[in-house]
Structures are given as structure tokens and as C-alpha cells.
Amino acid sequence: MIESEILDALVSSFAPKARVALVIPESLTKGALKNFVTELSAHTETTLILTPDGEAQKSVAVLESAWNQLGVAGFTRNDRIVGIGGGATTDLAGFLASSWLRGIDWSAVPTSLAGMVDAAVGGKTGINTTAGKNLVGAFYSPTAVFISPRFLSSLPAADLAAGLAEVIKCGFIADPTILELVAAAGSRTLTDAVLLEELICRAVQVKADVVSQDFKESGLREILNYGHTLGHAIEKQERYSMRHGDAVSIGMVFAAELAHASGFITS
Ligand SMILES: NC(=O)c1ccc[n+]([C@@H]2O[C@H](COP(=O)([O-])OP(=O)(O)OC[C@H]3O[C@@H](n4cnc5c(N)ncnc54)[C@H](O)[C@@H]3O)[C@@H](O)[C@H]2O)c1
The missing domain is CATH 3.40.50.1970 (Rossmann fold)
Structure with a gap:
């Protein structure tokens, strides 16, 4: 709208x-x-x-x-x-x-x-x-x-980039098309209004699907916390001066490296 x-x-x-x-x-x-x-x-x-x-x-x-x-x-x-x-x-x-x-x-x-x-x-x-x-x-x-x-036209670029972390998280946990779209667009992702709208719709759909199955986080909803374990620790250590999405981005890289080192993913 x-x-x-x-x-x-x-x-x-x-x-x-x-x-x-x-x-x-x-x-x-x-x-x-x-x-x-x-x-x-x-x-x-x-x-x-x-x-x-x-x-x-x-x-x-x-x-x-x-x-x-x-x-x-x-x-x-x-x-x-x-x-x-x-x-x-x-x-x-x-x-x-x-x-x-x-x-x-x-x-x-x-x-x-x-x-x-x-x-x-x-x-x-x-x-x-x-x-x-x-x-x-x-x-x-x-x-x-x-x-x-x-509304996003007035949002500072750093806040827009931090928000994109949660969109990419949805790509990793449920909707790989999100990853393909972001990889293809590169730095254009944050300035292409049509693409942003599609990414917002896809991410909202992922969250709504998960939450409608597990509203009070007794199991499945924990998937939305991908990247958040280390992310939250970093936020606390930084006394919440770092943007949530930035900390989650680091947490996702950490989780992927851990999975790689443990042999759960190949690259
Ligand atoms: N309830 C949940 O499930 C859930 C999930 C994720 C994050 N959160 C919470 O959300 C917060 C982080 O959200 P956020 O990144 O939006 O932070 P925020 O609400 O602090 O907004 C970031 C900054 O952007 C400004 N802003 C917002 N919209 C703007 C616009 N259109 N134009 C110009 N400036 C604008 C705000 O005033 C603020 O300065 C944290 O408190 C986090 O805990 C909650």
C-alpha cells in the first residue's frame, strides 16, 4: 500500500x-x-x-x-x-x-x-x-x-541494511528465492523499490507461516532465531549500541562457519 x-x-x-x-x-x-x-x-x-x-x-x-x-x-x-x-x-x-x-x-x-x-x-x-x-x-x-x-524512503541507510539481515535470515531458513534475488541484485537491493516490496512480502510470509504454527515458541518458532544466539550476546556485550540486524548478520555467519566446521554443510 x-x-x-x-x-x-x-x-x-x-x-x-x-x-x-x-x-x-x-x-x-x-x-x-x-x-x-x-x-x-x-x-x-x-x-x-x-x-x-x-x-x-x-x-x-x-x-x-x-x-x-x-x-x-x-x-x-x-x-x-x-x-x-x-x-x-x-x-x-x-x-x-x-x-x-x-x-x-x-x-x-x-x-x-x-x-x-x-x-x-x-x-x-x-x-x-x-x-x-x-x-x-x-x-x-x-x-x-x-x-x-x-515509508522506507526516509529511513537511514544503516537501518535499512540492518533490516535486510532479517530478510536474508528468512531466505536461509525457508525461502531460498530471497537469497537468489538478493545475490542477483547486489548493492541495488536496498534502492530497488520493486525488489524491496517483493522481499518484504516474502519475509512476512515466512514469518507468518512459522508463527501461525507455533505462536508461543514451543518448537518451530525457534527457527526464526537463526543467527540470534551469538547476535544477542554481541548486542549485550556492546550495551545495545549495535543495531540488532548487524549483530544478527554476524551471528548468521558464525552459525554457518560452525555448521561448516562440524561437517553439516559443505561450503
Ligand atoms: N517483536 C518482535 O518480534 C521483534 C522482532 C525483531 C525486532 N524487534 C525489536 O525491534 C527493535 C529494532 O527495530 P528497528 O530496527 O526498527 O529499531 P527502531 O525502532 O529503534 O528504529 C530505528 C530508527 O529508525 C527510525 N525510523 C523508523 N522509521 C523511520 C522512517 N520511516 N524514516 C526515518 N526514520 C525512521 C527510528 O525512529 C529509529 O531512530 C528492537 O527493539 C528489537 O528488539 C522486535
Whole structure:
């Protein structure tokens, strides 16, 4: 979908008279998503819950502030939460929705590649605490996920490249066509809008297929963690200053080298 279609689809998904709490990084309301927020607010009664950028928003303090804002606005079960931004934002918005009034509807509008192909799909929501990353959360699927590759035009190249790691992971675990497409396109992969759209569709399909068979990760879903064992260790060691996708890329190379050294793969 293109942005204006996303807006129409989003607005028409709301129940009549429902109010919307829009969870969004403040930086995006001033930059890339300024027009989208203005348009949405013109169509729907909207409470803006502004967050810090990146991992800083996945905190108890930001969550508590969001709960307080929902309380002041008197949000009921007829109202809805919309998370718009990268994976950190949709993780926070989903957990907020799961915990307000024991669960109200929410929608995800991922605007980063990692958000589109991974974080917004599959129902895992959560925040970080001193105990660790993503240890507090809930399995709580959005009612709908609205994806527009057009949002990616403003995403920094480094975030786009990091998101591609999760796409390539889907190629290794389930859809080799992804690998063929990326290998053929090379550096054009991140600038070819048509190709990116196909890769997003394929990666979402892989994740949806896996998650629909094992929602709460009791077996098959662990396949999605390919490259993540070392990846998570690197992230922790680097105090989460490295992008998740970059760490997963290193983890995938490590897993492949290990498989090669153990004789499970030939090259
Ligand atoms: N729930 C899950 O299953 C799941 C899966 C994978 C990752 N995650 C989580 O997702 C997060 C990583 O996601 P991410 O890489 O999107 O990080 P992020 O949410 O921090 O976004 C990266 C940066 O891009 C900016 N941004 C987002 N969209 C933009 C746009 N269209 N234009 C310009 N800037 C934009 C953000 O404001 C941020 O600064 C981590 O917290 C990770 O734990 C969750």
C-alpha cells in the first residue's frame, strides 16, 4: 500500500467513535511522519503519546507515562492504540495495548524494514528492563498490520541494511528465492523499490507461516532465531549500541562457519 492508502485503511479499521492513542517517536512527528500524523489527527480523535527514539522508548518509565496519558484521556476498551515507527515503537505500543484494561485492540504501522518484516509481525511485544532486553512483554497480536514500503524512503541507510539481515535470515531458513534475488541484485537491493516490496512480502510470509504454527515458541518458532544466539550476546556485550540486524548478520555467519566446521554443510 502507499501512504494515503494506509491512512484510509487505518481510519476505516477503527470502530465508529473510537478514539486513537498514537504511539510514535517525537522525532518522527517532526520529520518523516509529520504529514501522516497531521492527516490521521484530522480524521480521528487522536491522543499523541510521544516517545524517545530507539531502545530508550522500551522502558518502564515510558510505559508508565503512556499508561498515565491513557488514564487522563479516559481510554476505554472501545478505543484503540496505534504504534507507528520502527520495531522499538511497535514493541512498546503492543505491550501498552496488552496491559491497558487487560488488553485493548491495537494496530501496527511499521516504518522501518526491521519493523515491517519482523517486529510488527508475530505478536511479540515488550520492553527492556534491568533484567534484560525484551524480558518483560506479552504475546499480543495487533488487529492489523499496515505496511507501506514508501515509508522506507526516509529511513537511514544503516537501518535499512540492518533490516535486510532479517530478510536474508528468512531466505536461509525457508525461502531460498530471497537469497537468489538478493545475490542477483547486489548493492541495488536496498534502492530497488520493486525488489524491496517483493522481499518484504516474502519475509512476512515466512514469518507468518512459522508463527501461525507455533505462536508461543514451543518448537518451530525457534527457527526464526537463526543467527540470534551469538547476535544477542554481541548486542549485550556492546550495551545495545549495535543495531540488532548487524549483530544478527554476524551471528548468521558464525552459525554457518560452525555448521561448516562440524561437517553439516559443505561450503
Ligand atoms: N517483536 C518482535 O518480534 C521483534 C522482532 C525483531 C525486532 N524487534 C525489536 O525491534 C527493535 C529494532 O527495530 P528497528 O530496527 O526498527 O529499531 P527502531 O525502532 O529503534 O528504529 C530505528 C530508527 O529508525 C527510525 N525510523 C523508523 N522509521 C523511520 C522512517 N520511516 N524514516 C526515518 N526514520 C525512521 C527510528 O525512529 C529509529 O531512530 C528492537 O527493539 C528489537 O528488539 C522486535
